[in-house]
Amino acid sequence: MSSSWDPDAVLAAHAALVPVAWRVGSAEVPLASAVGLRGYPGLDPALPALGEALARSRVAPPQRPFVDATGGVGALIALARALGGPPGRLLVASAAAQRAALGAGVEPSALEPGFPWDLPPGSVEEAWWRPASERGWSRVRAELDGWARALQPGGRLVAVWHKDEGGKRAERMAAERFEALQVVTRAAGWRVVELTRPRPDVPVPDPWCHWRGPDGPMQTLAGTFAAERVDAGTAALLTALERDALRGARVLDLGCGSGLLSLHALRAGAACVWALDDDLAAVRSSEAVVSGAPGAVVRWSDLTLDVPEVRAVDVVLTNPPFHVGRRVVGALSEGFVAAAATALRPQGRLWLVANAALPFERLLASWHDLRDVTPAKLPGYRVLTASRP
Ligand SMILES: C[S@@+](CC[C@H](N)C(=O)[O-])C[C@H]1O[C@@H](n2cnc3c(N)ncnc32)[C@H](O)[C@@H]1O
Structure with missing residues (x-):
């Protein structure tokens, strides 16, 4: 990395939206993609599969006011708009996806941050x-329970999944919650499924996992990263962290997940902690864990850091992601380092853990006092600390 590395430029590139077109028959539906979203810089591959099913009339496009929960970028809303169809609401749980949806012209009033289990019973046509x-089967189960409860008796749920993502298992789970399940297309492993007649005896969704973390009781929404355990990398970071590093400090927990590192920082005497994550499930989980603690603030934001108060912090703690779905995405790593550089005060310190194969030592080459503090016996991970250039 050159000494002219500019974190603002990296974050600006991270924030840029890439226009993408979703082809549905002869229609080209304009959408947007962003770093960290499935399929970036293109589309989530589920959408072409769904587009094909729509174009071949295997499944009818939205017929009635609908909820779009196809990944948060507003594909179905944009399609319905192009076809002169009914209005839709966008159920969105990723801040980056929300940015992409707005960039593609989805009305802010159509955005509904949340999950299927939030929707009132019988409220969805x-x-x-x-x-x-x-994100795991307990998340899929909680979402299915949410849909079965939210759908009106005469309503329909159209789902798209891939056989390599456990499509068969999803179908079995769906059949336990809906009386009618029809596979409308199978193509290249993708299956589009229409679910109707929700069963009346579906359990009330319970998406919360209760477990004990190293610093106290945890309450985490299913599908949040490491929802019921301490990730091995995070455990390495906790071992390596010098306790004095946190006492009295202003701390940013970047990509806070369950909120475990925020809770640790508060217990270690941090003056204040900002917990920030792109994933709404992580945000709600972190809120559940640190809410009420003086000095704790949880924010839903991706790395664009549209959180003006998160500036000039003393310490950034992070276990940055490197997957989107099942795909490794390198651009996220540089974005996390740039976001840390932007948030830290001069000489403020970053503590980071990552898979040893990732290029963080190179990304931190222009930082000061870069140290490898990986605890012994954890060869798969690298815990690094450095102070802001
Ligand atoms: C490896 S997990 C670490 C979670 C938690 N800090 C821990 O150690 O258990 C990375 C976290 O980064 C979040 N994340 C991914 N992309 C992000 C982005 N662009 N902006 C903010 N957070 C993001 C993920 O949702 C996830 O919670």
Whole structure:
């Protein structure tokens, strides 16, 4: 990395939206993609599969006011607009996806941050859903319970999933919650499924996992990173962290997940902690864990850091992501380092853990006092600390 490395430029590139077109028959539906979203710089591959099913009339486009839960970028809303169809609401749980949806012209009033289990019983006539099965089956189960409860008796849920993402298992779970399940297309492993007649005896969704973390009781929404355990990398970071580094400090927990590092910082005497995550499930989980603690603030934001008060912090703690779905995405790593540089005061210190194969030592080459503090016996991870250039 050159000494002219400019974190603001990296973050500006991170914030840039890439226009993408979703082809549905002869229609080209304009959408946007962003770093960190599935399929970036293109589309989530589920959308072409869904587009094909729509173009071949295997499934009818939205018929009634509907909920778009196909990944947060507003694909179905944009399609309905192009076809002169009914209005839709966008159920969105990613701050980056929300930015992309707004960039593609989804009205702010159509945005509904949340999850299927938030929707009132019987409030939905129609919904389109792309489950995030890589977030685990307890998340898929809670979302399915949410849909079965929210859907009106005569409503329909259109779902799209891939056989390699556990499509068969998802179908079995869906059949336990809906009386009618019809696979409308199978193509290249993708399956588009129409679910109707929600069963009346579906359990009330319970998406919360209760567990004990190293610093106290945890309450984490299913599908949040490491929802019921301490990630091995995070454990390495906790071991390496010098306790004095946190006492009296203003701390940013960048990509806070369950809120475990925020809780640790508060217990270690941090003056204040900002917990920030792109994922709404992480934000709600962190709120559940640190809410009420003086000095704790949880914010839903991606790395664009549209949180003006998060500036000039003393310490950044992070276990940055490197996957989106099941794909490794390198651009996220540089974005996390740039966001840390932007948030830290001069000489403020970053503590970071990552998979040893990732290029963080190179990304931190222009920082000061770069040290590898990986605890012994953890060869798969690298815990690094450095102070801001
Ligand atoms: C590896 S997890 C670490 C979570 C938690 N700090 C821990 O150690 O258990 C990375 C976190 O970064 C969040 N994340 C991913 N992309 C992000 C982005 N662009 N902006 C902010 N957070 C992001 C993920 O949602 C996830 O919670």
